Each structure stands twice: as structure tokens, then as C-alpha cells.
Amino acid sequence: MPENVKISIRQFTVLVMLITIGDSILVLPSIAAFEAKQDVWISGLIGLAVGLLAVYIFSMVGKLYPHLTLVQSIQEIFGKWFGTFVSLMFLFYTFLSVVAHTRETGDFVTSVMMQETPTQAIQILFVCIVIMAVRLGLEVIARTGEIFLPWIIFFFLILVILLSPQAEFEKLQPILENGIKPVLHGSLSCIAFPFMELVVFLMIFPYVNQPQQIRKGFLQGVLLGGIVLIIIITVSILVLGPDHTARSMYPTYSLARRVTVGRFFERVEAMLALMWTLTIFMKVTLYFYIFNLGLAQLLKLKGYRMLTLPVGLLLIVLTPVISPSITYFNKVISKYWPYFDLTYGLLLPLLLLAVYFVRTKFKRSTN
Amino acid sequence: MKRKGLLLCIFIILLIFVTGCWNRRELNDLAIAVGIAIDKSGNQYKVSAQVVEPGEVSGKKGGSVAPVTLYQATGDTILEALRQMTTISPRKIYLAHIRILVLSESLAREGIRDSLDLMSREPETRNDYFIVVAKQATAEDMLKILTNLEKVPSIRLFSTLETSAKQWAPTTTVNLDKLISELVSEGRHPVLTGLNVIGDKKIGESKKNVETVPSPADMQYSGLAVFRKDKLIGWLSDEEGKAYNYIDNNIKSTVGHVNCPDGGKLSLKVIRSNTKVKGSLRDEHPRITIEVQSEANVGEVQCHLDLTKTETIAEVEKLADRKTEEFIEKTIKKVQQEYKIDIFGFGEVIRRSYPKAWKKLKKNWDQTFVNIPVNVKVTHKIPYLGKISNSFLEDMKE
Amino acid sequence: MLTGMLFIVAIIIAIEVPPLWRKKLKKELWAFSLLLLFGTILGLAQALEFKIPNPLDWVISVYKPVSDLMDVWLK
Numbered sequence: 079m080p081e082n083v084k085i086s087i088r089q090f091t092v093l094v095m096l097i098t099i100g101d102s103i104l105v106l107p108s109i110a111a112f113e114a115k116q117d118v119w120i121s122g123l124i125g126l127a128v129g130l131l132a133v134y135i136f137s138m139v140g141k142l143y144p145h146l147t148l149v150q151s152i153q154e155i156f157g158k159w160f161g162t163f164v165s166l167m168f169l170f171y172t173f174l175s176v177v178a179h180t181r182e183t184g185d186f187v188t189s190v191m192m193q194e195t196p197t198q199a200i201q202i203l204f205v206c207i208v209i210m211a212v213r214l215g216l217e218v219i220a221r222t223g224e225i226f227l228p229w230i231i232f233f234f235l236i237l238v239i240l241l242s243p244q245a246e247f248e249k250l251q252p253i254l255e256n257g258i259k260p261v262l263h264g265s266l267s268c269i270a271f272p273f274m275e276l277v278v279f280l281m282i283f284p285y286v287n288q289p290q291q292i293r294k295g296f297l298q299g300v301l302l303g304g305i306v307l308i309i310i311i312t313v314s315i316l317v318l319g320p321d322h323t324a325r326s327m328y329p330t331y332s333l334a335r336r337v338t339v340g341r342f343f344e345r346v347e348a349m350l351a352l353m354w355t356l357t358i359f360m361k362v363t364l365y366f367y368i369f370n371l372g373l374a375q376l377l378k379l380k381g382y383r384m385l386t387l388p389v390g391l392l393l394i395v396l397t398p399v400i401s402p403s404i405t406y407f408n409k410v411i412s413k414y415w416p417y418f419d420l421t422y423g424l425l426l427p428l429l430l431l432a433v434y435f436v437r438t439k440f441k442r443s444t445n
Numbered sequence: 446m447k448r449k450g451l452l453l454c455i456f457i458i459l460l461i462f463v464t465g466c467w468n469r470r471e472l473n474d475l476a477i478a479v480g481i482a483i484d485k486s487g488n489q490y491k492v493s494a495q496v497v498e499p500g501e502v503s504g505k506k507g508g509s510v511a512p513v514t515l516y517q518a519t520g521d522t523i524l525e526a527l528r529q530m531t532t533i534s535p536r537k538i539y540l541a542h543i544r545i546l547v548l549s550e551s552l553a554r555e556g557i558r559d560s561l562d563l564m565s566r567e568p569e570t571r572n573d574y575f576i577v578v579a580k581q582a583t584a585e586d587m588l589k590i591l592t593n594l595e596k597v598p599s600i601r602l603f604s605t606l607e608t609s610a611k612q613w614a615p616t617t618t619v620n621l622d623k624l625i626s627e628l629v630s631e632g633r634h635p636v637l638t639g640l641n642v643i644g645d646k647k648i649g650e651s652k653k654n655v656e657t658v659p660s661p662a663d664m665q666y667s668g669l670a671v672f673r674k675d676k677l678i679g680w681l682s683d684e685e686g687k688a689y690n691y692i693d694n695n696i697k698s699t700v701g702h703v704n705c706p707d708g709g710k711l712s713l714k715v716i717r718s719n720t721k722v723k724g725s726l727r728d729e730h731p732r733i734t735i736e737v738q739s740e741a742n743v744g745e746v747q748c749h750l751d752l753t754k755t756e757t758i759a760e761v762e763k764l765a766d767r768k769t770e771e772f773i774e775k776t777i778k779k780v781q782q783e784y785k786i787d788i789f790g791f792g793e794v795i796r797r798s799y800p801k802a803w804k805k806l807k808k809n810w811d812q813t814f815v816n817i818p819v820n821v822k823v824t825h826k827i828p829y830l831g832k833i834s835n836s837f838l839e840d841m842k843e
Numbered sequence: 844m845l846t847g848m849l850f851i852v853a854i855i856i857a858i859e860v861p862p863l864w865r866k867k868l869k870k871e872l873w874a875f876s877l878l879l880l881f882g883t884i885l886g887l888a889q890a891l892e893f894k895i896p897n898p899l900d901w902v903i904s905v906y907k908p909v910s911d912l913m914d915v916w917l918k
Contacts, residue, residue, distance in 0.1 A: 113917075174898055190568045252800035263917040319626050335571055344573070379871050384863055387855040388878035395886040399895045410899050417906040417913075451857060 084287040089220035091295040091302075093364065094279065096223050096230070098129075098303025100361035101182055102272040104354045106307060107314040107329040109271075109412045114264025115320040116250050119312045121261050125268025126304035132273055132423060133300050137293040139427045140283040142434050148280035149372040155434050164426070165376050171422050172278060172369045173389075174400075178411070179362045180205060181397045183355070185404060190331055191348065201397050208359070209390045212367045213383050216285055219363055226356045233353035234306060238313055240337045245316035270416035272307055273300065274423025275361075281368045327408075330354065366393075473499075476536035479513070480599030482547040482584035483560050486519055490560070492526035493517045493585040494538050495599050511652060512596040515588055523563045540569040544603035546576045546621075547640065549584035553670060553677035558628065564621055572622050575606050578670040578677065580639035587640055590649040590662050602664060606638060609666055614699035615686035616666045628675055631807045632792020636689065639668040639680060673786050681776070688776035691737055691769065692789045694720040700744060703764040709748025713741040713765055713827070724794040726802055731795050731813065735773065737823040741765065746836040753834055758827050765825040773821045787814040844890045852883050 085093075111118040143151040149168065153161035183204055184197040192200070211219055254261065279296070286292055314323045314333060323329045334347035370389060374382035401407035480495035494516045501512040516534050520526030527538050546564065548557055564570050579587050588598065595601035609616045616638045627635035642664055648654055649662025669681040669689055681689060690696050696718040702710045718739040725732050743752065743761075751757050780788060792810045796803040806813055856879070863872045888895055 170898075174902070177898075193568055248797060251797035252803075255796075255800040259917045263913070266913070318622070321626055321629055322622055332572075338573070345571075373874075377870070377874050379874055380868060381871070384859050384868075384871055384875045385878060387859060388875060388882050391851065391855065391882035391886065392878065395882055395889055396898070399885075399889070399897055400899045402897070407899075410903060413910050414903050414906045417909050418902055447861075448858075451854075455854065 083216045083285050085217060085220040085282070085285055087286060087288045087291045087295045089224055090282075090286050090292065091299040092223045092227050093220055093360070094276065094296055094299025095303040095306075096227065096357050096360040097276065097279075097364055098272045098300055099230070099306050099354075099357045100272065100275070101179055101354070101358045102307055103310055103357060104186060104328050104330050105182065105411070106267065106271055107311045107323050108326060109267045110264040110311065111315065111320055111323040111329070112264070112412065113267075114261045115255065115324070116252075116315055117254060117261045118264055118268075118315060118320070118323070119250070119308060120253075121264035121268045122304075122308040122311045124261070124265040125273065126301075126308060128265075128269045129273030129276075129300055129304055130297060132269075132427075133276065133296050134293070135424075135427050135431070136277060136280055137296055139430050140280055140292060142430070144289050145284050147282070147284055147371070147375060148277075149375045151280075152430065155430055155437070162376065165372065168422060168426065169369060169372050169376065171418065172365055172372065173393075174418075175275065176362055176365045176369060177393055177396045177400055178407075178415070179358060179365065180208075180393060181401050181407065182411075183358050183362070184397065185401070185407070186328055186331075189404065190328060191351070198394065198398060202394055204359070204362075205390050205394055208363050208366050209386050211363045212370060212386050216282060216367060219360075219367060222363075223360055226360065230353050230356055233350050234310075237334060237337065237350055237353070238309060240339060240343075241313055241317050241333060244336060245313065246319075247316065249316055249319050266416045267412065268307075268311075270419035270423065272303065274416075274419040276300065277423040277427065278365060278368045280427075281372060327404075366390075470537075470539075474536055475539040476516070476534050477542050478538050478540055479542055479597055480545045480547065480588045480602065481540075481543055482549070482579070482588045483523065483552060484549045484584050485552040485555060489519050489521055490523050490526050491517065491519045491585065492523055492530075493588055494527065494530060495588040495597075496534070496538065497597055501596070511591060513591075513598060515585070517585065523560060524567075540567060541571060543570060543574045544599045545574055545606075547579050547584040547587045548576065548637075549579050550581055550670075550677060552584070553578050553637075553672070556675045557672075557677075558675040561621065561625065561628075565625060570621075572620050575603060575618050575620060576624055576637055577602075577606065577619075577640045577666070578637045580641040580668065580670070580680070582641055586642055586646060587664060590642060590646070590664055591652060591654045592663070593655045593660055598664075602640070605664075606666055610638075610690075610695070611697045612699070614690050614696050615669070615683040617669060617686070617690055617693070617695055627790075630790075630793060632787065632794075632796050632803070632810060633790040634674065634786045634788045635672045636669045636681070636788050637672070638666050638686075639670050640664060640666055671780070671784050671786070671788055673784070678786075679784055681780075684772055685776040685779065688773045689788065691718070691720060691773055692722065692735055692777075694718075694722075696720075696739075701741075701765070701768065702745075703761065703768050705748035705750055705764075706760075707749055710745075711743065711748060711750065711761065712745040713761075713825070714744040715739050715741045722789075722791070722794050724791065724798050726795075726799055729802060729805075731791075731799075731802070731806065731817055733791050733794065733817060733819045735819065735821045737769065737773075737821070739765075739769070739823065739825045741825055741827055742829045743827060743831055746838065749839060751835060751839070752830055762825045762827055765827075766823045769823040769825070770821045773823070774819070777819050777821075781815050781817070785815050786811050791817060791819075845887070848883070848886045848890055852879065852886075855879060 107118065110121050114121045143154055146154060149165045152165050152168065155161070156164055180201055184201040187200045188195060188197045211222065283292060310330060314329045317336060318329060318332055326332045331347060331351065334350040337346055338344035370382040370385045373385055476496045478494040478496050482493040484491040495513050496516060497513055498510055501510055516530040518526045518529040520529050530538055548560060552560065590598060592598045592601045595604060606616055606618055610618045617636065619637050624635055627633050642649065642662055644662035646662055654660050654662055668683060669686040670677050671679045671681060687699065696715060699715045700712055701715065702712040705711055718737060721736045723734045725734065787810060791814060792807065795806060859875060863875065885895060
């Protein structure tokens with residue numbers, strides 16, 4: 079696989095941060111607040127703590143074979159047949175993630191901004207740009223991330239600063255009203271959506287130019303992204319209240335609608351929506367890139383670019399299939415998807431580590 | 446070369462598709478609704494939408510046409526009624542700029558929850574308008590009166606409510622999010638400000654209303670509607686409304702008077718006020734302490750008082766404390782005895798401080814609320830006297 | 844819908860096939876064609892309103908026991 083691209087450690091950190099924020103910024107407050115109510119910020123903190131731990135594990139897995147991507151090292155560790163099977167499962171997961179995130183973007187635009195526009199029209203335009211980015215390669219994606227970052231931070235700060243006068247701290251009380259269990263339940267999605275989904279970064283470890291600094295950069299990116307998410311979650315509770323946060327489909331959008339300065343700076347939500355449009359775009363793009371790259375590596379093809387267009391077609395065709403209605407989709411995302419994430423974000427790396435150590439030990443004793 | 450040609454083709458095709466929105470709506474296709482009134486007629490909703498006449502409200506002086514028009518339609522659901530308006534109106538009703546939502550009292554007595562779902566679900570609507578109840582009147586009447594100072598009546602209703610809540614206090618501004626959070630809360634029942642028409646309704650509907658110096662008809666806010674869950678069960682007077690706002694920590698500024706010891710009155714401008722409501726439990730019996738701290742300036746003196754003495758100021762502060770405490774206590778008593786429901790959010794206060802005890806209490810909170818002991822403590826501070834110290838009344842010998 | 848779909852497929856072929864053909868990348872061509880075929884069939888099935896199995900249903904059936912267990916446990 080002659081994929082001679084290199085990204086700097088800074089670009090890597092920026093990518094990690096943007097993808098941690100990803101679509102979570104839009105849907106996470108609502109999903110987590112549904113269970114944890116006003117304590118959802120605690121769930122967020124638990125999520126971040128577990129997330130940092132998970133990232134530590136990811137970097138351990140990455141160190142096993144620093145020159146191989148995840149799909150390649152899976153085959154190296156699990157052997158040819160079982161390895162191929164696991165790789166296929168992993169690719170299925172990444173592809174389904176791309177489909178789900180694309181669907182999410184379309185759903186968001188149609189349900190709050192352009193109601194009568196067919197979702198697929200939005201998705202087609204979106205996917206066209208994603209394909210374009212992926213065909214240009216990882217270096218371009220990483221540089222795009224660097225360009226987007228200041229804008230995302232700028233809009234994020236605008237949102238938080240302009241909403242701070244509306245914050246009511248009594249909405250956080252009482253703390254732990256129903257014990258710790260709902261908080262843990264809420265933390266499940268806080269762990270899965272932003273952090274477990276970062277497992278795909280194992281696919282681009284070999285392309286980072288300073289491999290020894292990956293762990294540091296990874297942890298930094300996750301920490302920054304996690305803080306952004308926790309702030310958004312807390313602001314949702316402080317401004318909207320737990321009940322409204324859980325009920326609204328896109329709490330962050332409701333937040334943006336609340337922004338008002340005097341009587342002249344308001345109705346800016348479409349502008350602020352740019353913030354998460356960019357992060358979701360980055361997430362979908364990276365996932366899409368990784369799916370194509372992984373598939374090409376699995377089939378031992380020379381390059382992945384010829385796969386992008388057919389896969390894009392498949393993506394567009396599947397988006398309406400996976401979600402007959404928003405109720406079904408939301409239920410899947412909030413109830414089952416976290417476990418799907420955990421399987422690949424936690425189980426797979428642990429399994430890889432375990433099998434690797436058992437094998438090396440076995441080899442050493444036979445020698 | 447071939448590849449470039451192909452890309453060019455795609456580029457041109459794309460140009461056709463990405464030039465605009467899928468279904469654009471130009472400004473002149475929209476009927477911008479500024480006020481919505483909902484009445485009940487039989488089992489159906491009668492919805493009235495006040496729509497601005499764009500030419501009339503623009504900067505250039507308008508002609509003889511009224512600045513707004515009212516479309517009305519009846520339907521089984523509110524959305525149906527709104528869409529049915531297209532049979533009268535040449536443009537589709539656009540809801541993003543609503544300033545006021547008026548519900549009729551009869552609708553409110555039957556329950557308002559069914560009317561509110563549309564307003565919170567519809568993506569066009571926002572959370573920046575106020576909800577009021579038409580007191581002893583139909584809601585549609587409230588949108589029919591033409592007004593001065595502000596050409597668009599709904600905008601005027603919005604500003605009037607905002608100003609009076611800020612400066613006078615017995616009214617309260619309730620938007621949709623606040624109303625819904627109070628409706629779903631187990632420890633609180635909502636209130637809404639009442640609105641009625643004073644004067645001659647008939648003339649109020651015509652342009653004549655704005656041609657004379659005193660308008661023959663006007664709209665006035667008065668009292669607060671008390672709701673049990675979503676059903677209106679009674680009204681609070683202006684003074685009780687003020688007490689409600691004191692408890693809810695909504696006082697920005699208000700004016701009140703105290704009776705001087707020797708007769709006559711002294712009025713105080715409250716410029717800042719902060720209320721803390723605290724709950725405590727004694728043997729599983731909740732009790733509430735309300736602490737109000739107000740800063741007030743002397744606004745008007747109609748009696749003989751030597752305001753140059755610090756003792757007098759202290760005395761006036763005491764009088765003001767007593768007076769405010771009295772009407773807050775009286776209001777709580779009235780709500781406890783007459784309406785028997787917790788509109789002050791005492792339940793929420795208990796929930797916040799004693800989540801465990803609240804789980805037991807919440808089952809019959811309203812019964813508990815009726816007998817809950819409330820301790821009101823008001824402290825006034827009078828830092829300034831205005832432009833003069835003692836009143837000239839002091840030196841006027843009769 | 845149907846013609847639009849076929850039109851897009853034609854464009855994709857026009858963009859990708861000639862360079863692959865020229866470089867004689869047989870394996871890549873196979874992978875490309877199979878994926879495209881799969882996408883086209885699904886797309887046509889959708890355009891003709893056949894029912895396509897939903898992959899998320901599989902996800903649900905796999906994770907339902909875990910999710911239910913967690914719901915009971917964390918109630």
C-alpha cells in the first residue's frame with residue numbers, strides 16, 4: 079500500500095480534537111440528559127476520564143506495530159482468516175458510522191432549517207464534498223482541520239460567552255437526585271460517542287511523522303475536545319434546563335437560538351450551526367477516508383481512490399434505508415449504538431493486546 | 446484533456462443545482478404573523494393571526510390602510526386552522542416573528558397544553574414571544590385593537606408587558622420554555638399575565654382609535670392567571686401579582702408606598718431587589734423562609750417626616766419591611782386557602798435542597814403546600830432621597 | 844430517480860474506468876466494479892421501492908440483550 083503521506087503531530091492533535099467534538103456536540107447533550115437529567119455534566123466528566131483511559135489503550139495498541147494500520151495489524155495479530163473476518167467487521171462498523179453520521183447531518187438540516195427540502199438532496203451535496211476531500215488525501219484533510227479549528231473555537235466562544243448571562247445555576251440542583259445509576263447510564267453515551275469512536279485513529283497512526291509523540295498529542299486532543307463537550311453539556315443544562323435539553327432533538331441548536339444581545343444581535347443560529355457542520359464534516363470525512371483506506375488495504379489494492387465514488391454511491395443509497403423514521407433512528411443511536419461503539423472502541427483493542435501478549439510469550443517459550 | 450472536459454460538464458450541471466435553496470420563500474411570499482390568538486369554538490380551535498401590512502409599517506408614512514390585518518380560521522387542530530388561512534390570505538402565514546400569543550380565558554379553563562405543542566414543535570417558531578391570557582374576553586378581540594406609539598399592536602403588547610414587568614412588577618413575562626418547564630415540574634404550577642381591553646372595542650378596531658389624543662380603546666395588562674397544571678382556576682389581583690414576583694425574584698424595579706405615622710403617604714422607588722427562598726425540614730415537615738432584600742429610594746413624600754435624621758430613615762425602612770411582608774404573606778395565605786396549589790415553586794425549592802424527602806413529599810405536594818408554614822422576612826435599604834432632602838411640606842406652616 | 848441514478852453511475856464509470864484500464868490494474872478494477880454493481884443494485888431496488896434490509900436492525904438484534912440488561916441494571 080504505497081500511501082506515502084505524512085501529517086504533523088499538531089495536525090494529528092487538531093484532527094483528534096475536531097473528531098472528538100464531531101457530531102457529539104449536536105446530539106450528546108440530549109441523549110445523555112435523557113438519563114442523567116441535571117447531573118449530565120458528571121456523566122460528561124466520567125466520559126472524559128474513561129475516554130482518556132481508552133485513548134491510552136489505543137496508543138498502546140498503536141505501538142505494537144507502529145508501521146501498520148489497524149486493519150493490517152489485526153491481520154498480523156489474529157492471523158489471516160480470523161484477521162480478515164475481524165477487519166471486515168471493523169470496516170462494517172466504520173461504514174455504518176459514516177452512513178449514520180451522514181444521515182444525522184441531513185436530519186438536522188431538514189428538521190430544523192429547511193423542512194421541505196428532501197434530506198437526500200442535502201446528503202448528496204454533503205457526500206460530494208466528503209468524496210472530494212477524501213480523494214485529495216489525508217494531508218489535505220488534516221490541513222482543512224487546521225483551517226477550520228479557529229472558526230470552530232470562535233463560534234464556540236461566541237455561543238458560550240453570549241449565553242452566560244442566561245445561565246441559572248440552580249438548574250444544576252439537586253445533585254445526584256436519583257443516585258448514581260442514572261448518571262452512569264448517561265455516561266455510557268458520553269463515553270461511547272465522542273471517545274470510543276476515536277478508535278479509527280489507529281488507522282492513521284503510521285502516517286504521523288513523529289510516532290513517539292502520538293500518545294501525547296492524542297491525549298491533548300481528546301482533553302481539549304472533551305472539555306468543549308462538557309462545557310456545551312453544562313451550558314445546555316444551565317440555560318435550557320434538564321427537561322428541555324432531554325426533550326429537544328438538537329439542544330445545541332436550541333441554545334444557539336437563545337443567543338441575543340440587546341435587540342439587534344439575535345437569530346444567529348444558522349451562523350453558529352456552521353460550528354458543528356464543520357466538525358461533523360471532519361468526522362464523516364475521516365471515517366470515509368478510513369473505510370476506503372481499510373478496504374483497499376484489506377484487498378491489497380494499489381491506492382484507495384477508485385473506491386471512493388462507488389462507496390459514496392452506496393452511502394447515498396443506504397442513508398434513507400437505515401432510518402425509516404427519526405424515532406427509530408434516535409432510539410437506535412441512543413440505546414444500541416453506544417454498545418456498538420464499545421465493542422470496537424474497547425473490546426477490540428483489549429482483545430488485540432491480549433492476543434498479542436499471549437502470542438509473544440508463547441513464541442518466546444517455544445524458542 | 447478528456448478528463449477536464451468531463452469535469453467541466455459536472456461543474457456546469459452542479460451549477461444548476463446549487464444556486465439556491467430547494468424551496469425558497471421570498472419575503473413577498475410571506476405573511477409575517479406578529480400575534481396569534483387562540484379561542485375555542487365548540488370542539489374546534491379558532492385561530493386568529495395578526496399579520497403586518499409591509500407597506501404600512503415601513504419608514505415612509507403609510508396611507509389610509511391599517512398597519513396590520515387579522516386572518517381567522519377554525520379547525521380541529523391549530524395547524525389546520527393556520528393553513529386554512531391560505532384560503533383567505535394570499536400568502537402563507539410565517540410564524541418566526543410572533544411577539545405575542547394570546548389564549549382566551551375559556552380555552553385556558555379547559556386546558557392549554559394541547560395548544561402549546563405546535564408552538565414548541567414547529568421549527569419556525571422561537572422562544573422570544575410572551576404568552577398571555579385574555580381576561581374575561583375572547584383572545585381574538587385582543588388582536589383587533591389598533592394602537593398608537595407602536596403601529597403594530599402585537600409589538601406594542603410585547604413592549605408593554607416587558608416594560609410593565611420591569612418598572613411596575615405586577616405583571617410577569619412568561620415565554621414558552623418557562624411555561625413548559627413549569628407545566629412539567631412536579632413542584633410548581635404556572636401563572637400567566639392577564640390582558641383585557643378597556644374602553645370602546647368597536648371604535649378600537651378602526652383607524653379612529655389612533656386619531657384622537659386619548660384612544661377610545663386600549664389594551665391593558667392586569668392580574669395574573671393561576672393555573673392548576675394547565676387549567677386556569679382563578680386570578681390574582683395586581684398587588685398579589687406583585688407579591689408573586691417578589692417571591693419569584695422577578696422584581697427589577699417597582700413603586701410602593703407606606704403610610705406615615707401621622708397620616709399621609711410616602712412612596713418608595715424600588716431600584717434593586719433580591720429574593721432568596723429557602724426550604725428546611727423539621728421532622729419531615731417542610732417549611733419555607735423567604736428573604737427579600739430591597740434597595741429603594743424615596744420617591745414622593747406627602748407627610749411630615751424629618752428625613753434628615755437617620756432614625757427617620759430607619760423607621761421608614763421598618764415600615765416598608767412590614768408592609769411588603771404583609772402583602773406577601775397575605776398573598777401566600779390566599780393562594781394556600783383559595784387555590785390550594787403551589788404556584789411559587791416551593792416544591793422545587795424543597796426538591797433542590799432535600800431530594801430524598803421530596804420523593805415522599807411530591808405525591809401529595811399540593812395538600813402539603815396548603816399548610817406549609819412560610820416565614821417572610823423583608824429588609825429595605827433606603828440609600829438616597831432624590832433631589833431634595835426634607836420635603837418643603839415641612840416648612841409650609843398652615 | 845431511475846434515470847438520474849443510471850446517469851450518476853455512468854459518470855462514475857467515465858471518471859474511474861479509463862485510467863484504471865490504461866494502467867492495467869485488474870484487481871482494482873474488479874473491486875471497483877463489484878462495489879459499483881452492489882451500489883447500483885441497491886439504488887435500483889430503492890428506486891423501484893423494493894424493501895432493502897436495514898443494517899441497523901442487525902445491530903439492534905446483536906446488542907438488544909446487552910442494552911436491556913444495562914437498562915435493568917442501571918434503573
